[in-house]
Amino acid sequence: MGLGGYLNEAIEGVDRSMIPILPPALFIISLLASIMLSILWARQPAADLTEQPGRRKFLLGWAAVTGGVIGAAAVTVSRFSGWASTTVPALGAQVTTTDPNPHESWKNSHIRQLRPLGSTGFMVSDISAGSSLFTSHPEPVEFIASVLDRGVNYIDTSPDYAGTRAETVIGKAIAGRDRGGLFLATKWCTTAGHIRQGESVETYLAALEGSLERLGTDYVDLVHIHSCDSVDRLLDPNVHEAFEIAKSQGKARFMGVSTHTPNLEEVANAAINSKKFDVMMLAYHHGAWKNQVDIIDRAAAAGMGVVAMKTLKGAKHRGMVEFREEADSYSQAAFKWVLANPSVSCLVISFSNTQHIDEYLYASGKPLDKSDIAVLDKYNEQIAGTHCFAHCGECLSSCPEAVPINDILRHRMYFENYGDQKQAIELYAAIGKNANTCTTCASPCLDACPEGIPIRKRLLGAHQKLSLG
Numbered sequence: 279m280g281l282g283g284y285l286n287e288a289i290e291g292v293d294r295s296m297i298p299i300l301p302p303a304l305f306i307i308s309l310l311a312s313i314m315l316s317i318l319w320a321r322q323p324a325a326d327l328t329e330q331p332g333r334r335k336f337l338l339g340w341a342a343v344t345g346g347v348i349g350a351a352a353v354t355v356s357r358f359s360g361w362a363s364t365t366v367p368a369l370g371a372q373v374t375t376t377d378p379n380p381h382e383s384w385k386n387s388h389i390r391q392l393r394p395l396g397s398t399g400f401m402v403s404d405i406s407a408g409s410s411l412f413t414s415h416p417e418p419v420e421f422i423a424s425v426l427d428r429g430v431n432y433i434d435t436s437p438d439y440a441g442t443r444a445e446t447v448i449g450k451a452i453a454g455r456d457r458g459g460l461f462l463a464t465k466w467c468t469t470a471g472h473i474r475q476g477e478s479v480e481t482y483l484a485a486l487e488g489s490l491e492r493l494g495t496d497y498v499d500l501v502h503i504h505s506c507d508s509v510d511r512l513l514d515p516n517v518h519e520a521f522e523i524a525k526s527q528g529k530a531r532f533m534g535v536s537t538h539t540p541n542l543e544e545v546a547n548a549a550i551n552s553k554k555f556d557v558m559m560l561a562y563h564h565g566a567w568k569n570q571v572d573i574i575d576r577a578a579a580a581g582m583g584v585v586a587m588k589t590l591k592g593a594k595h596r597g598m599v600e601f602r603e604e605a606d607s608y609s610q611a612a613f614k615w616v617l618a619n620p621s622v623s624c625l626v627i628s629f630s631n632t633q634h635i636d637e638y639l640y641a642s643g644k645p646l647d648k649s650d651i652a653v654l655d656k657y658n659e660q661i662a663g664t665h666c667f668a669h670c671g672e673c674l675s676s677c678p679e680a681v682p683i684n685d686i687l688r689h690r691m692y693f694e695n696y697g698d699q700k701q702a703i704e705l706y707a708a709i710g711k712n713a714n715t716c717t718t719c720a721s722p723c724l725d726a727c728p729e730g731i732p733i734r735k736r737l738l739g740a741h742q743k744l745s746l747g
């Protein structure tokens with residue numbers, strides 16, 4: 279069982295540092311010990327006539343060993359049932375993220391607009407690159423280079439994207455390029471995830487050194503406190519001291535914060551008021567609520583760069599039968615809506631194949647028009663009752679078990695709609711209380727979602743997908 283669990287997760291591509299090594303190690307030790315004991319027992323001469331003769335005993339010993347090995351192999355393989363029921367169907371129904379017949383007019387599209395990134399002095403491409411899917415491409419280094427060649431000049435990454443591989447391939451792709459023409463943003467994270475509040479200054483600085491090494495650069499332009507969920511973490515004196523040290527050493531130029539938690543408003547407002555941050559990255563897509571628009575305006579007015587993420591509002595556009603005709607232009611309409619807000623500096627979107635480059639960059643510098651609005655309205659109709667606003671959190675108080683409903687539904691979105699299954703599984707594995715808790719619950723959350731999401735059903739579905747059965 280232990281070996282099967284380990285192999286299952288390793289095959290899925292889960293970051294090895296996150297898979298406990300003890301169960302497979304115990305398995306191997308006990309299997310070797312039982313084989314040795316069986317052999318020793320079989321080699322002992324028969325003590326008296328009531329025991330089996332030596333040769334027969336030897337054969338029995340080997341039969342026991344063989345039976346043990348076959349049994350262990352069967353149990354090991356049985357742990358792959360989740361892989362068979364979850365990943366194999368998902369592989370068969372790959373998330374289609376691009377039009378199989380891209381429009382002629384999209385070909386060779388490139389960045390047409392640069393916008394100021396707050397007070398940093400850097401002009402950033404309106405459509406910029408997230409990096410969590412770069413490694414899905416069979417030749418990620420060449421692929422990243424081709425994204426940059428089309429004018430994208432801002433890359434957002436993190437030490438824990440694709441198990442450190444995102445930073446590594448970016449480092450190879452930018453080697454030899456004009457470093458000054460590129461804005462590199464990473465996160466205060468280790469390879470295992472966010473650095474928690476209260477960690478030492480040295481921990482932060484060591485994490486940054488790791489990023490610099492993988493990125494093959496002397497400095498990063500921006501370091502975010504990633505997915506910041508509390509004001510205490512936002513203002514942790516240790517992270518700010520670490521930043522000042524890194525800045526004085528020329529290893530980091532600007533400080534940022536990213537947030538999409540239920541505390542988004544509180545965290546974002548505190549970040550603006552603190553005057554300690556140069557850039558804010560937050561979930562922003564068509565259908566944003568008024569306070570969010572106010573936050574973005576105030577951040578821009580305070581000189582902060584505003585980077586929009588999660589701009590495709592769940593990215594379900596390729597998977598809806600009734601939306602086939604509009605799916606081609608949805609991403610472009612969604613991007614134009616985000617960029618129609620002059621307070622937004624740029625948006626980041628993950629590219630994973632060549633068609634993305636043509637499709638996404640076609641929206642660069644283009645205004646939002648009526649046909650775009652019609653596409654977005656239809657999309658909203660289609661996703662009603664299934665899209666969770668990760669930053670909403672209205673349902674959280676209805677759960678006596680404190681299940682992080684919005685986080686789990688966000689990870690389900692990564693799995694189902696973003697095609698980022700490994701990252702989704704890793705993130706889900708790191709969640710303290712998962713959706714297994716819902717199995718025996720009477721569901722007091724039943725009517726808690728104003729969007730009409732059937733929370734328990736969606737969570738159980740998420741658990742089935744994200745825990746590999």
Ligand code: SF4
Pocket residue numbers: 665666667668669670671672673674683684687726727728729730731733
């Ligand atoms: S399930 Fe509904 S109430 Fe809960 S966070 Fe998502 S959108 Fe908000």
Ligand code: SF4
Pocket residue numbers: 676677678679680681683715716719720721722723724733734737
């Ligand atoms: S069904 Fe799950 S999310 Fe809903 S109240 Fe029960 S434990 Fe919480």
